[in-house]
Amino acid sequence: xxxxxxxxxxxxxxxxxxxxxxxxxxxxDCVLGLATGSSPIGTYEELVKSCKAGVLDxxxxxxxxxxxxxxxxxxxxxxxxxxxxHHLFDHVNIRKENTFLPNGTAPDIGAEAKxxxxxxxxxxxxxxxxxxxxxxxxIGFNEPTDSFPRYVHQVDxxxxxxxANSRLFDRIEDVPKKAITMGIGTIMKAARILxxxxxxxxxxxxxxxxGEITPAVPASVLQLHRDVTVITCKK
Ligand code: F6R
Numbered sequence: 001x002x003x004x005x006x007x008x009x010x011x012x013x014x015x016x017x018x019x020x021x022x023x024x025x026x027x028x029d030c031v032l033g034l035a036t037g038s039s040p041i042g043t044y045e046e047l048v049k050s051c052k053a054g055v056l057d058x059x060x061x062x063x064x065x066x067x068x069x070x071x072x073x074x075x076x077x078x079x080x081x082x083x084x085x086h087h088l089f090d091h092v093n094i095r096k097e098n099t100f101l102p103n104g105t106a107p108d109i110g111a112e113a114k115x116x117x118x119x120x121x122x123x124x125x126x127x128x129x130x131x132x133x134x135x136x137x138x139i140g141f142n143e144p145t146d147s148f149p150r151y152v153h154q155v156d157x158x159x160x161x162x163x164a165n166s167r168l169f170d171r172i173e174d175v176p177k178k179a180i181t182m183g184i185g186t187i188m189k190a191a192r193i194l195x196x197x198x199x200x201x202x203x204x205x206x207x208x209x210x211g212e213i214t215p216a217v218p219a220s221v222l223q224l225h226r227d228v229t230v231i232t233c234k235k
Pocket of ligand 1: 034035036037038039040066067131132133134138139140141
């Protein structure tokens with residue numbers, strides 16, 4: 001595991017975008033695993049700049065996102081599909097039909113979970129997975145629990161995650177209580193993993209990367225992956 005400490009959020013974003021850009025240059029039809037949230041916004045801005053400058057070409061890139069809320073339609077500004085379109089896909093030359101997220105409005109979420117896991121495999125697996133991390137150590141929506149979930153599945157969000165995510169909703173009651181997420185096993189199958197964490201995540205990064213490997217701190221499993229880069233930032 002490589003752990004880099006960037007001077008600032010901007011530098012962390014530039015380094016992360018450099019790693020993702022390198023992946024796209026080396027394998028133009030790569031499969032990128034992507035995340036939403038505050039952490040990757042700067043990274044996506046950098047990728048957009050590189051694409052607009054003609055340095056990166058996303059025309060053959062395929063993407064799979066980690067997760068989506070249950071019950072939100074893609075047009076909802078709080079949906080992760082909307083987030084990805086708004087922060088990345090609408091500003092680079094990616095083909096929308098090559099961008100995938102779990103369908104949180106599928107009538108049968110169990111069947112949707114199976115479909116999404118198979119879809120990732122059918123794309124040839126994830127070349128590089130970008131992750132953020134929750135204050136409780138969650139990755140994707142894999143919340144602390146007593147075993148590592150293997151496949152894409154539906155989750156009940158914890159109170160702390162609902163509270164943390166309520167900043168993006170008008171009222172806390174509007175935050176969906178369920179989501180569909182890649183499992184820990186799905187994430188661990190990625191060839192490379194890149195985790196970015198703001199300075200407010202110092203304590204959980206310490207626990208996850210140097211502490212006991214336990215499903216009570218889901219990100220701690222990354223200690224067992226053979227190619228993980230963690231970028232933190234000082235401020
Ligand atoms: C988002 C996701 C979450 C976030 C995590 C950190 O797709 O899967 O695990 O990465 O909650 O969120 P931020 O970056 O907003 O602190």
